[in-house]
Amino acid sequence: MLAFILRRLVQSVAVLLVVGLVAFFLFRxxxxxxxxxxxxxxxxxxxxxxxxKLGLNDPAPIQFLHFVGNAARxxxxxxxxxxxPVNRMILERLPATLELSFCAALxxxxxxxxxxxxxxxxxxxxxxxxxxxxxxxxxxxPTFVIGILLILVFSVILHWLPSFxxxxxxxxxxxxxxxxxxxxxxxxxxxxxxxxxxxLTLIMRLVRSEMLEVMRTDYIKFARARGLTxxxxxxxxxxxxxxxxxxxxxxxxxxxxIAFSVVTETVFAWPGVGQLFIQSVQFVDxxxxxxxxxxxxxxxxxxxxxxxxxxxxxxxxxxGGGLARAGGH
Amino acid sequence: xxxxxxxxxxxxxxxSFKSSATTVIAAIVTLLIIFIAFxxxxxxxxxxxxxxxxxxxxxxxxxxxxxxxxxxxxxxxTDDQGRDVLSSIMYGTRLxxxxxxxxxVxxxxxxxxxxxxxGYFGGAVDAVIMRIADVQLTxxxxxxxxxxxxxxxxILTGQRHDEIAVFVIVGAIGLSFWVQYARTVRGSVLxxxxxxxxxxxRVIGLSPILIMFRHVLPNVTGPVLVxxxxxxxxxxxxxxxxxxxxxxxxxxxxxxGTLIRLGNELLQSGEWWITVFPAATLAALVLAVNLLGDWLxxxxxxxxx
Amino acid sequence: MMATNAPPLxxxxxxxxxxxxxxxxxxxxxxxxxxxxxxxxxxVVGESGAGKSLTGNSIIGLLEPPGRIAGGEVRLxxxxxxxxxxxxxxxxxxxxxxxxxQDPLTSLNPLYSVGRQLIETIQxxxxxxxxxxxxxxxALLKEVGIPGAEHRIDHYPHxxxxxMRQRVVIALALCADPRLIVADEPTTALDVSIQAQIIALLxxxxxxxxxxxxxxxxxxxxxxxxxxxxxxxxxxxIAEIGPVRDVIKHAQHPYTKGLMGSIPxxxxxxxxxxQIDGAMPRLTEIPRGCAFNPRCEFRGARCLVERPExxxxxxxxxxxxxxxxxxxxAPLSKDGAKELANV
Numbered sequence: 002m003l004a005f006i007l008r009r010l011v012q013s014v015a016v017l018l019v020v021g022l023v024a025f026f027l028f029r030x031x032x033x034x035x036x037x038x039x040x041x042x043x044x045x046x047x048x049x050x051x052x053x054k055l056g057l058n059d060p061a062p063i064q065f066l067h068f069v070g071n072a073a074r075x076x077x078x079x080x081x082x083x084x085x086p087v088n089r090m091i092l093e094r095l096p097a098t099l100e101l102s103f104c105a106a107l108x109x110x111x112x113x114x115x116x117x118x119x120x121x122x123x124x125x126x127x128x129x130x131x132x133x134x135x136x137x138x139x140x141x142x143p144t145f146v147i148g149i150l151l152i153l154v155f156s157v158i159l160h161w162l163p164s165f166x167x168x169x170x171x172x173x174x175x176x177x178x179x180x181x182x183x184x185x186x187x188x189x190x191x192x193x194x195x196x197x198x199x200x201l202t203l204i205m206r207l208v209r210s211e212m213l214e215v216m217r218t219d220y221i222k223f224a225r226a227r228g229l230t231x232x233x234x235x236x237x238x239x240x241x242x243x244x245x246x247x248x249x250x251x252x253x254x255x256x257x258x259i260a261f262s263v264v265t266e267t268v269f270a271w272p273g274v275g276q277l278f279i280q281s282v283q284f285v286d287x288x289x290x291x292x293x294x295x296x297x298x299x300x301x302x303x304x305x306x307x308x309x310x311x312x313x314x315x316x317x318x319x320x321g322g323g324l325a326r327a328g329g330h
Numbered sequence: 331x332x333x334x335x336x337x338x339x340x341x342x343x344x345x346s347f348k349s350s351a352t353t354v355i356a357a358i359v360t361l362l363i364i365f366i367a368f369x370x371x372x373x374x375x376x377x378x379x380x381x382x383x384x385x386x387x388x389x390x391x392x393x394x395x396x397x398x399x400x401x402x403x404x405x406x407x408t409d410d411q412g413r414d415v416l417s418s419i420m421y422g423t424r425l426x427x428x429x430x431x432x433x434x435v436x437x438x439x440x441x442x443x444x445x446x447x448x449g450y451f452g453g454a455v456d457a458v459i460m461r462i463a464d465v466q467l468t469x470x471x472x473x474x475x476x477x478x479x480x481x482x483x484x485i486l487t488g489q490r491h492d493e494i495a496v497f498v499i500v501g502a503i504g505l506s507f508w509v510q511y512a513r514t515v516r517g518s519v520l521x522x523x524x525x526x527x528x529x530x531x532r533v534i535g536l537s538p539i540l541i542m543f544r545h546v547l548p549n550v551t552g553p554v555l556v557x558x559x560x561x562x563x564x565x566x567x568x569x570x571x572x573x574x575x576x577x578x579x580x581x582x583x584x585x586x587g588t589l590i591r592l593g594n595e596l597l598q599s600g601e602w603w604i605t606v607f608p609a610a611t612l613a614a615l616v617l618a619v620n621l622l623g624d625w626l627x628x629x630x631x632x633x634x635x
Numbered sequence: 636m637m638a639t640n641a642p643p644l645x646x647x648x649x650x651x652x653x654x655x656x657x658x659x660x661x662x663x664x665x666x667x668x669x670x671x672x673x674x675x676x677x678x679v680v681g682e683s684g685a686g687k688s689l690t691g692n693s694i695i696g697l698l699e700p701p702g703r704i705a706g707g708e709v710r711l712x713x714x715x716x717x718x719x720x721x722x723x724x725x726x727x728x729x730x731x732x733x734x735x736x737q738d739p740l741t742s743l744n745p746l747y748s749v750g751r752q753l754i755e756t757i758q759x760x761x762x763x764x765x766x767x768x769x770x771x772x773x774a775l776l777k778e779v780g781i782p783g784a785e786h787r788i789d790h791y792p793h794x795x796x797x798x799m800r801q802r803v804v805i806a807l808a809l810c811a812d813p814r815l816i817v818a819d820e821p822t823t824a825l826d827v828s829i830q831a832q833i834i835a836l837l838x839x840x841x842x843x844x845x846x847x848x849x850x851x852x853x854x855x856x857x858x859x860x861x862x863x864x865x866x867x868x869x870x871x872x873i874a875e876i877g878p879v880r881d882v883i884k885h886a887q888h889p890y891t892k893g894l895m896g897s898i899p900x901x902x903x904x905x906x907x908x909x910q911i912d913g914a915m916p917r918l919t920e921i922p923r924g925c926a927f928n929p930r931c932e933f934r935g936a937r938c939l940v941e942r943p944e945x946x947x948x949x950x951x952x953x954x955x956x957x958x959x960x961x962x963x964x965a966p967l968s969k970d971g972a973k974e975l976a977n978v
């Protein structure tokens with residue numbers, strides 16, 4: 002098990018290095034770091050001196066090492082657009098995105114899994130067919146359209162919920178949170194639903210098809226032949242066996258929630274890192290783009306590691322590899 | 331031909347198509363939208379993006395079936411510039427579909443080619459291509475497309491970027507969807523690679539790659555078609571999203587996504603029709619395409635799910 | 636053997652199983668009737684597709700949709716069970732009828748220890764404490780011959796070999812002391828060397844517990860060694876049923892004869908193995924009259940038009956006109972058969 006985790010760690014670092022390479026090329030060759038730091042009218046001599054000082058004349062591999070070293074310490078230079086340190090800009094906005102993604106994930110899981118189980122257990126029931134049809138509509142509606150429709154109904158027409166911003170937040174010094182004020186929670190509702198809906202339908206469809214698959218297996222039939230109750234068969238035996246693929250995909254989906262928040266944050270003017278990224282693409286703010294890329298890469302790697310650890314908790318076949326061969330004859 | 335038709339009519343695929351009312355409706359809706367969109371220059375009542383035909387006095391008219399301000403020459407109302415919403419949607423759909431199809435073709439060509447190389451050469455080529463695929467898969471397509479678009483903006487200047495925005499978008503979306511095709515083709519190539527006809531081709535001096543291509547392609551037509559149909563829906567959504575975010579097609583060349591973005595700015599003041607009709611069109615189009623994709627997947631390969 | 640005056644444990648009467656398909660309804664089990672006495676082992680033998688597994692699944696009420704029981708009835712201890720509501724049937728399954736499936740590798744849930752699966756089954760059917768259930772689980776594992784049962788009880792299925800897993804499956808089937816066990820190809824997925832052990836185990840346990848067995852298999856050797864009576868199935872119907880010794884030594888149905896002729900016997904030198912020409916018809920194209928007629932060397936005109944029911948034939952019962960007073964009718968040439976078949 003330790004070897005497995007070590008191998009995964011090495012793979013994770015490799016993935017991060019590849020992402021870092023892309024970010025580095027962006028940073029170094031697409032944008033001009035000097036232009037980002039000095040005015041248009043700075044004489045060429047000064048530019049050259051700055052270039053020398055920043056090590057931009059070093060061979061590319063050395064520069065990449067510097068970039069990776071800086072990135073590891075969280076330093077991505079200054080934003081071209083605001084001249085603020087990129088890491089501070091991102092840290093300021095990260096809580097907004099993480100809280101939104103967390104709520105969206107919760108929504109997607111708490112609604113998606115039960116819906117998937119239900120439609121998987123009773124695939125021929127009319128309500129399952131209805132849910133299945135609704136889920137397809139959910140997949141077909143682009144996130145931003147769902148957001149706009151929600152705003153139209155609940156803000157413009159009914160005036161129930163705010164259409165933009167985080168509402169009221171509480172600053173805890175290192176973190177700003179929505180959860181401590183009713184206005185903040187109110188502001189979270191529509192963005193979370195918008196962001197989570199696509200993942201919800203995906204999770205529901207996945208759980209459904211996994212359930213259908215598992216229900217056909219011999220051990221479920223044998224569990225029935227043993228006379229176990231429906232409850233024990235469906236939830237004790239079937240649901241648990243769907244967990245491994247569901248955890249994999251859900252894990253990846255939670256990662257992409259953070260990336261998908263780009264769209265939701267734009268629709269609801271949510272002051273998170275996604276909005277920052279869109280602005281950086283529009284203004285070609287390369288350091289911010291590079292830093293965002295690395296951030297997403299890091300989050301994905303962390304989530305993947307968490308998913309791997311969860312496998313061990315669920316599936317005994319992965320645990321104690323040596324024991325597998327000890328079986329007597 | 332008649333024989334071929336008769337065989338097609340008796341096939342399981344055709345049977346499953348006929349017996350699913352939803353699929354038939356989806357197919358009709360898709361064809362209808364494609365038909366109307368591509369004939370929009372002929373069918374549309376106005377040419378909304380020719381400034382000389384616009385008049386600000388026509389601005390913000392509601393649809394005809396609401397209130398008394400409606401005007402039958404603008405059945406779905408107008409936007410703040412006096413552009414006919416119906417005509418904008420027809421032209422916008424044409425662009426959205428065009429970009430979607432083109433992006434899928436780009437993804438397919440890149441994916442099939444890389445998959446073929448990856449499977450055939452194996453070793454380092456395979457490792458590099460498949461690792462790139464792995465890393466790319468960890469990022470959602472929309473992010474990859476955004477990134478590619480951002481890079482294009484960094485390289486091209488603003489004016490130039492708008493001119494070739496369509497190509498940038500097609501490229502960006504195409505590049506973000508190739509992985510699935512590559513994996514499918516690679517798998518098939520690995521199966522075919524060691525078969526005798528490939529060895530035979532080499533012995534008699536034919537290019538083994540070409541020979542394999544000819545044999546592998548029929549094997550992967552089914553799965554590739556399924557992926558392509560599902561991708562078409564995704565590509566249309568991705569383009570709409572990019573345009574909505576303001577990094578896709580410019581307002582001089584509006585797709586459905588651009589129209590929704592422009593309308594969104596007027597949503598708060600109650601002019602909902604400028605947003606809702608393009609959004610409904612987009613949803614109907616993608617839903618119809620997804621239904622077709624879903625059915626195709628089940629009909630061609632029940633195991634693929 | 637079968638005590639003729641004791642009421643049968645299981646009665647299957649005119650059982651018919653259908654599969655609706657888009658090209659019409661397939662009849663997979665057609666008018667099958669038999670009985671099993673308490674403690675008796677009935678072998679059911681036939682080629683794959685003959686309907687033997689479907690018959691077994693119908694008895695335990697686990698026919699997979701779209702297959703359905705379209706006619707007939709199944710009675711256990713005099714009580715009709717084929718039309719019970721799901722929950723009622725659930726209480727019969729495991730408690731009164733145990734089941735053993737073909738593949739021990741896939742019959743056990745990989746995510747739970749074998750002990751947990753045993754205890755769960757025991758507690759579902761018996762009002763016992765957790766400790767009692769644990770003790771019974773351990774006793775069962777010992778009884779089916781799992782060495783080191785005390786610590787093996789906490790192991791997961793993947794830590795057992797195929798033969799050991801089938802022993803666990805047998806323990807699971809015996810959890811609630813069922814009166815009947817439906818064993819569907821219990822040894823097919825196992826190594827030949829293990830097969831004999833499992834069959835011996837099954838035979839011993841059933842004798843000790845006075846449990847009747849319906850042993851579904853395509854292996855005549857297993858039947859010969861284990862069963863009291865045997866039913867030979869062909870194309871969804873019973874071709875011949877009778878005491879195992881009689882069926883093997885004096886087969887009455889031409890199909891059974893062919894089946895027996897294809898088994899090599901130890902110590903019989905020089906005899907040729909026979910084979911039956913052709914293959915069992917698909918369910919979509921079962922011929923009129925006797926389903927076996929295209930492959931039968933004794934067929935007459937009657938076999939092409941009239942379907943034989945089971946009738947007394949020696950010590951057994953066989954569905955063949957050869958045993959009818961009127962016989963098979965006019966003999967047929969090969970071409971004549973074709974002409975008549977086209978009528």
